[in-house]
Amino acid sequence: MSQRPRIYLDHAATTPILPAAKAAMLEAMERWANPSSPHAEGRAARAALEDARERIKRALGWDGELIFTSGATEAIEIVLRGAGAYETTVSAVEHDAVLRNVEGPQRIRVGLDGLLDMGDLRCWLDPNEATDLIAVQAANNETGVLQAIEAVAAEKDAEWVGKPVALLVDCAQTAGKRPLPEADAVSISAHKLGGPPGVGALLVKDFTRLKAQGGQERGYRGGTQNLPGIMGFAAAIEGQNDWMDQALALRTRLEERLRHAGAQVVAEESPRIPTIGAYRMPGVPSEAQLIHFDLAGIAVSAGSACSSGSMKASHVLAAMGWLEREAREVVRVSFGPQTTEQEVDAFARAWEELAERMRAS
Numbered sequence: 001m002s003q004r005p006r007i008y009l010d011h012a013a014t015t016p017i018l019p020a021a022k023a024a025m026l027e028a029m030e031r032w033a034n035p036s037s038p039h040a041e042g043r044a045a046r047a048a049l050e051d052a053r054e055r056i057k058r059a060l061g062w063d064g065e066l067i068f069t070s071g072a073t074e075a076i077e078i079v080l081r082g083a084g085a086y087e088t089t090v091s092a093v094e095h096d097a098v099l100r101n102v103e104g105p106q107r108i109r110v111g112l113d114g115l116l117d118m119g120d121l122r123c124w125l126d127p128n129e130a131t132d133l134i135a136v137q138a139a140n141n142e143t144g145v146l147q148a149i150e151a152v153a154a155e156k157d158a159e160w161v162g163k164p165v166a167l168l169v170d171c172a173q174t175a176g177k178r179p180l181p182e183a184d185a186v187s188i189s190a191h192k193l194g195g196p197p198g199v200g201a202l203l204v205k206d207f208t209r210l211k212a213q214g215g216q217e218r219g220y221r222g223g224t225q226n227l228p229g230i231m232g233f234a235a236a237i238e239g240q241n242d243w244m245d246q247a248l249a250l251r252t253r254l255e256e257r258l259r260h261a262g263a264q265v266v267a268e269e270s271p272r273i274p275t276i277g278a279y280r281m282p283g284v285p286s287e288a289q290l291i292h293f294d295l296a297g298i299a300v301s302a303g304s305a306c307s308s309g310s311m312k313a314s315h316v317l318a319a320m321g322w323l324e325r326e327a328r329e330v331v332r333v334s335f336g337p338q339t340t341e342q343e344v345d346a347f348a349r350a351w352e353e354l355a356e357r358m359r360a361s
């Protein structure tokens with residue numbers, strides 16, 4: 001009996017590794033030594049590492065420094081934990097990787113549309129406030145909402161602020177898909193763009209704002225570099241094509257159908273990255289939806305992957321003013337460059353079936 005192929009619509013959690021990235025990793029596993037070793041093998045590994053660093057910077061159009069990390073989480077932690085002088089203010093919809101490193105009330109509110117409340121941002125930038133670092137994500141991993149990073153940068157650099165304020169932008173969901181923003185620091189994970197998990201980068205304009213802690217990566221990160229991962233990362237970032245129009249066409253097709261079947265589209269009117277959509281099925285808990293879709297052969301997620309492990313209510317939707325009950329009825333769908341119309345239609349069909357069944361019960 002032939003098995004129906006599974007449909008993977010959870011690319012915002014992690015992406016399949018691109019063939020070019022896999023090949024680069026396999027090659028690296030055959031050949032590489034520790035890049036910190038002084039012998040010829042180590043020097044060859046170092047040369048490959050530095051070459052990968054330059055290739056990734058070039059592909060991203062980043063003219064600052066690049067520190068290899070284990071992913072966006074570690075990149076964020078290097079900035080938020082490693083730079084003790086910072087008084088950090090973050091948006092209320094940041095990923096947990098940011099929020100868990102910033103205690104206290106310094107949360108910039110968002111509106112019902114998921115976009116930063118610029119008035120509240122200005123309050124945190126008031127010269128009487130201690131804020132000297134702002135962390136704002138480029139795109140939200142649960143809703144896809146794109147923040148206006150240029151406007152945030154202009155606010156924090158306004159003359160009335162009267163002090164330098166650094167900007168950390170978490171680009172885990174946009175790197176390789178959209179140009180990087182102008183920022184002092186940027187966090188990236190390779191596994192969100194066709195590279196392997198467990199590798200990523202912190203991009204910084206100026207090292208002097210970070211605390212050197214010894215070890216590798218010019219003293220800003222300890223631990224032997226994951227060279228096969230880094231080679232896979234470089235190959236993946238170089239293999240990016242612009243598929244955002246294709247993703248937008250798929251998402252538009254899906255949303256027309258879901259809306260018609262009674263779905264509430266999260267942040268419908270907001271600028272959103274085309275690769276992510278979040279949908280509420282009124283009256284049906286997301287756990288029940290996930291089981292239904294999984295049985296239908298479709299992988300999607302409820303909110304972020306990390307949140308869905310424990311099924312806690314989404315802090316993102318709460319910040320956008322959603323009731324907890326409603327937030328618990330939302331499922332996230334996310335596309336990759338390989339996603340097809342047939343797959344999206346199959347998801348829409350499974351969604352309609354469940355909604356119909358629940359209405360009838």
Ligand code: PLP
Nearest residue numbers: 071072073095097141170172189
């Ligand atoms: N930031 C955002 C917006 C994310 O979506 C994720 C992962 O889901 C992270 C940070 C953390 O990335 P990683 O788990 O690869 O460190």
